Amino acid sequence: AQSVTQLDSQVPVFEEAPVELRCNYSSSVSVYLFWYVQYPNQGLQLLLKYLSGSTLVKGINGFEAEFNKSQTSFHLRKPSVHISDTAEYFCAVSDTGGFKTIFGAGTRLFVKA
């Protein structure tokens, strides 16, 4: 069975500061990893994904994540955040068939002016 742990439920940060949202997973098989974002009153949308290849993955809106197999982590980073990045961020893992996807509990990123 797979599981996902998002280590921070809320992350407050000032505008233009860097941010890291942490995600650890557990699985006995190879996995695919995803970060989804949910803006207020909107549906979830994909930020980025790791399927294979380079462990550093770049996504939309200047976000990137690094897959670390030895530490079973997939932390999300952005060097400089904007007010508009305020949202809920979900880390997710699926088997390599891409079928059943398990989501973490989410991290609420709050960007302050």
Added chain:
Amino acid sequence: DTGVSQNPRHKITKRGQNVTFRCDPISEHNRLYWYRQTLGQGPEFLTYFQNEAQLEKSRLLSDRFSAERPKGSFSTLEIQRTEQGDSAMYLCASSSGGGTQDGYEQYFGPGTRLTVT
């Protein structure tokens, strides 16, 4: 491409009543997923379809829950004899399936918020 749509957007029902939700996926997508999301939690996997075949069903889905995708297009999720614990946002997503990098991206609908009184 109009995205994934879900109807109704909100449903208030009394305990013990049956409810049915509909999901219309992106037209060329052959995979369809149902999730439940409660306040402060991430989406919980309920079930998924490959075309019209229901390939996996979570243990979270009691016998009161049933999902169908009769022609491999739209899907319905029915909850019988609703309980207050069923109150949640029910999300539907679709994807084109494996084979390409983009095939694993799930596109989510806006959800149906169920309130059981």
